[in-house]
Amino acid sequence: MLLSLVIPVFNEEQTLGILISRIREALRGFDWQLLFVNDGSTDGTLDILHEIALDDNRIQVLSFSRNFGHQTAITAGLDFANGDAVIVMDADLQDPPELLPKMVRLFEQGYDVVSPQRISRRGDTWFKRSTAAVFYRTMARLVDKRLTSNIGDFRLFSRRAVLAIRSFREQHRFMRGLVAWLGLREAILPFERQPRAAGETKYPLLKMLRFAWTGVSSFSALPLRLSIAVGTLLSCAGFGYLLYVTYLALFTNILVPGWASVVILQCIFSGMILLALGAIGDYVGRNYEESKGRPLYVIAGAYNLMLPENGIPRASILIQPDPMDLDVREEPENDAAPIGAAASHDTTRRVFSA
Ligand code: UDP
Ligand code: MG
Numbered sequence: 164m165l166l167s168l169v170i171p172v173f174n175e176e177q178t179l180g181i182l183i184s185r186i187r188e189a190l191r192g193f194d195w196q197l198l199f200v201n202d203g204s205t206d207g208t209l210d211i212l213h214e215i216a217l218d219d220n221r222i223q224v225l226s227f228s229r230n231f232g233h234q235t236a237i238t239a240g241l242d243f244a245n246g247d248a249v250i251v252m253d254a255d256l257q258d259p260p261e262l263l264p265k266m267v268r269l270f271e272q273g274y275d276v277v278s279p280q281r282i283s284r285r286g287d288t289w290f291k292r293s294t295a296a297v298f299y300r301t302m303a304r305l306v307d308k309r310l311t312s313n314i315g316d317f318r319l320f321s322r323r324a325v326l327a328i329r330s331f332r333e334q335h336r337f338m339r340g341l342v343a344w345l346g347l348r349e350a351i352l353p354f355e356r357q358p359r360a361a362g363e364t365k366y367p368l369l370k371m372l373r374f375a376w377t378g379v380s381s382f383s384a385l386p387l388r389l390s391i392a393v394g395t396l397l398s399c400a401g402f403g404y405l406l407y408v409t410y411l412a413l414f415t416n417i418l419v420p421g422w423a424s425v426v427i428l429q430c431i432f433s434g435m436i437l438l439a440l441g442a443i444g445d446y447v448g449r450n451y452e453e454s455k456g457r458p459l460y461v462i463a464g465a466y467n468l469m470l471p472e473n474g475i476p477r478a479s480i481l482i483q484p485d486p487m488d489l490d491v492r493e494e495p496e497n498d499a500a501p502i503g504a505a506a507s508h509d510t511t512r513r514v515f516s517a
Contacts (some may be wrong), residue, residue, distance in 0.1 A: 166195040166267060168247030171236030172212070173202040177361035179211050182254055183222070183346075189260040191266070197416040198223045198468075199254075200240045201267065203230030209464070216466040226464035228481070231364070234336040234374075235460050237316055241325050242475050243468060250319045256360035257286060259315040265352060266319040275347035277319035279354045280311065287359025298375055306382040309343040318342065332477045334453050336376040344382075380446060387446065390439035397435055401428065 167434070168186065186197065201209050201224060212224045225239055237251050243343045252258040258279070266277045284292050299312040314336055320328065322346050332342050366374070379386060404424075411417055458479040465482055474480075 164194065164267075164271075165195055165246040166190070166263075167244035167249045168195065168197045168245050168263075169200065169237065169240030169249060169250075169251045170190070170197065170254050171200045171202055171233050171240065172204060172208055172254045172292050173233070173236075173365050174204045174206045174208060175362060176204075176207040176211055178255050178359075179208065180214070181360055182256055182260075183215060184258045185256065186263075189263050192262070196221045196223060196244075196246065198225065198240050198244050199313045200236040201226040201464075202233065202236040203227050212390075222466075223468045224464070224466040225462055225468065228461040228463040233316070234338050234377075238336060238339055238464070239460050239478070241320070241328055242478065243471065244325065245471075247322050247468075248319055249322075249325050250317075252317050255362065258315075259354065259357055262352070262354050269350040269352065270319055270321060272350075273348070274350040275321040275324040276310070276342060276349040277352060278314045278349055279317050279352045280314040280355040281315070282353045284313075284356045286356060294371065302378055305379050306337070306340050306387050307343040308344065310339060314339065314351070321347075329506060333381065333458065334457070334459060335377050335381045335449055336382050336459075337374075340378055340382045376445075377452050380449065384446070386442045387439075389436070390442055393435060394439060397432060401432070404428070456506060 170182075175182075175478060183197075183208050199222070201212060209224075209226055212226075214221075216222045216224050223243075227236070227239070227241060240251065241249060246449070248267060250266060252260075262279055264324070266279065269277045284295070294312070299310070303310045303312070320342075324345065326341075327345050327347070328338075328341060408421070459477050461479040461481060463481055470480065
């Protein structure tokens with residue numbers, strides 16, 4: 164049985180060495196390959212990966228032309244990984260490699276998805292833990308009630324689960340939602356989440372919020388319906404108030420002193436309208452982006468990899484095999500087109516003065 168690991172990396176030069184040695188140790192006796200997806204790193208990550216790939220042809224590298232985001236990097240990894248089981252994990256050792264053999268054992272018992280569940284998050288700050296708690300609860304309500312708390316993207320997928328996930332080609336992706344949507348047979352394996360081995364989180368607050376919103380909006384139109392409900396409620400309140408004011412004007416001689424209340428109501432109503440419009444605009448925008456049918460990612464470099472025989476829908480693969488590098492590599496046995504060890508690409512933008 165071949166086990167593929169998929170690891171998205173974005174500026175992780177400090178963690179790669181220790182990550183690989185822990186994986187090698189944990190997977191002794193297994194037949195494995197490790198696919199790194201370099202998500203537009205701007206530090207030395209790609210160079211280090213190239214070095215490692217030259218030494219060990221079980222280590223494969225895909226390199227994006229720029230940062231396309233964690234979820235897209237996982238997507239590309241699953242598009243290219245061809246093991247009988249595929250495990251997606253983070254590069255920062257928050258997901259302990261020592262858990263991998265246990266996950267494989269559960270896979271061998273017939274589960275399509277094996278999901279390690281964080282029972283403690285020692286490494287995370289109080290803020291991260293509490294926002295995560297709100298996140299999981301909201302997601303289960305709004306997105307899919309099969310979404311289980313504290314399960315992230317660290318997961319094992321059977322070959323057929325991978326094939327099913329590959330069939331989703333939408334632009335705004337929330338992988339956990341897709342997996343829950345599939346409804347495959349899943350085993351849950353509790354584990355203790357470790358602190359990051361080195362470096363810093365690549366999910367600052369704003370990115371985390373955007374990720375949460377993608378989760379909600381790509382699976383549910385509830386925010387739109389919510390704005391209908393809130394709008395109806397506020398309109399009813401407005402009409403009630405109108406009746407009250409009319410009554411005051413007709414049957415009493417209290418001067419309506421209402422400037423403040425009018426202004427307040429005006430603000431609340433305009434706020435609600437703008438919010439609702441914003442939500443609608445966001446959905447329309449996402450729809451627009453989807454309708455353009457752009458590729459999900461652009462691959463500008465790869466090492467030790469084979470192109471899937473039928474190509475990949477909605478992916479742009481720009482690789483020029485480098486014959487020098489190909490010489491030192493073993494010839495592929497089947498007739499799939501080799502993505503030779505493409506020369507490392509230059510992703511920097513150059514600015515020329517006139
Ligand atoms: N990552 C990525 N692209 C991004 C952000 C993150 O490929 O735009 C990778 C990152 O290198 C790591 C994994 O996704 O391997 C999870 O990121 P991180 O550990 O920073 O997230 P956190 O654990 O803090 O939620
Ligand atoms: Mg992390």
